[in-house]
Each structure stands twice: as structure tokens, then as C-alpha cells.
Amino acid sequence: xIVVGIIEDDEQIRKGVQTFLNRQENFSCEMAFGSVEEFLKxxxxxxxxxxxxxxxxxxxxxxxxxIKLIKEKHTxxxxxxxxxxxxxxxxxxxxxxxxxxxxxxNTPLDEIKEGIELLSKGGSPMSPQIARKVIELFAQNGARKxxxxxxxxxxEKEIVIGLVDGLSYKLIxxxxxxxxxxxxxxxxxxxxxxxxxxxxxxxxxxLRGEI
Numbered sequence: 287x288i289v290v291g292i293i294e295d296d297e298q299i300r301k302g303v304q305t306f307l308n309r310q311e312n313f314s315c316e317m318a319f320g321s322v323e324e325f326l327k328x329x330x331x332x333x334x335x336x337x338x339x340x341x342x343x344x345x346x347x348x349x350x351x352x353i354k355l356i357k358e359k360h361t362x363x364x365x366x367x368x369x370x371x372x373x374x375x376x377x378x379x380x381x382x383x384x385x386x387x388x389x390x391x392n393t394p395l396d397e398i399k400e401g402i403e404l405l406s407k408g409g410s411p412m413s414p415q416i417a418r419k420v421i422e423l424f425a426q427n428g429a430r431k432x433x434x435x436x437x438x439x440x441x442e443k444e445i446v447i448g449l450v451d452g453l454s455y456k457l458i459x460x461x462x463x464x465x466x467x468x469x470x471x472x473x474x475x476x477x478x479x480x481x482x483x484x485x486x487x488x489x490x491x492x493l494r495g496e497i
Contacts, residue, residue, distance in 0.1 A: 288406055291317035291335035293352065294368065295344050303339065306395045321345050322352035334360050335474040337355050337402050342376060350379050354486055357384030361420040361454040364405045372415050374423060386452030387411040410452065436497045437479045445472050446492050449485050
């Protein structure tokens with residue numbers, strides 16, 4: 287069973303997606319809220335969903351702020367941005383904050399379901415226009431990386447790739463066949479070498495081609 291939550295301030299869109307997902311086999315979508323604040327109040331007494339569909343233009347706390355806050359406290363939840371915005375800055379900021387998918391609001395309901403299923407298998411669902419811009423962003427940063435001498439070891443770089451991919455410490459440990467404690471040890475060294483205080487800053491530096 288894939289447990290899905292939605293944070294979307296447009297009631298018609300929110301209820302439409304929720305109703306559709308609840309009708310799908312092996313899906314449950316009982317958590318649907320109009321703001322990050324309402325969602326945070328709810329999870330104080332309820333288990334986190336596996337996947338969270340998040341709008342960006344929300345009342346109160348913005349979606350990007352919400353993604354960062356939620357991922358800092360709940361590293362295992364996967365967050366799909368669900369937005370009308372397709373500009374590079376919002377895409378970049380969302381991925382840096384911890385989003386692992388980005389779908390535009392004109393995405394058909396069947397494709398939203400497929401995206402969630404892809405996410406549950408370790409993929410990163412993105413609308414075609416978003417994927418194209420992400421590729422262009424990485425291409426630009428790849429050219430800049432050639433000019434940057436990274437202070438990180440090969441293993442530390444591999445962990446950074448895991449962070450950029452939106453993986454939890456446990457999934458990074460599984461990917462690299464090391465313990466979670468070893469991942470945490472390397473993360474501390476990465477923070478020290480890069481002079482940062484959180485993984486969002488590491489991801490941001492990586493996407494900008496600075497490491």
C-alpha cells in the first residue's frame with residue numbers, strides 16, 4: 287500500500303487528486319491539506335505518508351520552505367512538487383530543498399499515479415518540460431565543474447550524489463554497501479570541508495557545480 291498525502295490550497299484540485307488516488311488499487315490518500323501548517327499539525331498525531339504531493343504557491347509557509355522543513359525532520363518521505371511553475375529557479379530550489387519529483391499541474395491523473403509508482407521504485411518522476419530544464423541545468427554545471435577542484439574524496443562525492451538523488455541516509459548506505467554510521471561520518475566531513483551546515487547547502491553547491 288502506498289500512502290499518499292497532498293498539500294494543495296486549491297480545493298477542487300486537491301479533492302480531485304485525492305478522490306482519484308483513493309480509487310486506485312494499493313493506494314491510500316486520506317491526508318489532504320490546504321497548507322504546510324495544517325499538514326504539520328496533522329502529523330503530530332499521525333504517521334507520515336510514503337509520498338507527499340506538494341504545491342509551491344501556498345498560503346503561509348511556501349512549498350519550498352515546507353519541503354526543506356519536512357525533509358529535515360522526515361528524511362524517508364518522498365516529495366513530488368505539483369505546480370504550475372516551470373521556471374529554472376523554482377525547479378532548482380525545490381530539488382535543493384529535497385524534492386524527488388516535479389510534475390506540472392496539467393499532468394493527467396493516470397500519469398500522476400504512474401509517477402508515484404515510479405517514485406516508490408526509486409525513480410524521480412518529472413514532467414517532460416521539467417526534465418529538459420534539469421538536463422540543461424546539469425549540462426551547464428557540468429561544464430563549470432571541470433574548472434573546480436573538489437576537496438571531497440571519491441566516496442564523499444558518491445554520498446553527495448545520493449543526497450542530490452533525494453536518498454535517505456539508509457538508502458545511501460544500501461547503495462554503497464556501508465553502514466548508516468559510516469554515511470553519517472562522511473556527511474560530517476563533507477559539511478566540514480564545504481563549510482556548510484546542512485544537506486540542502488551541499489545539494490545546492492553540487493547543482494551549481496561548486497564541488
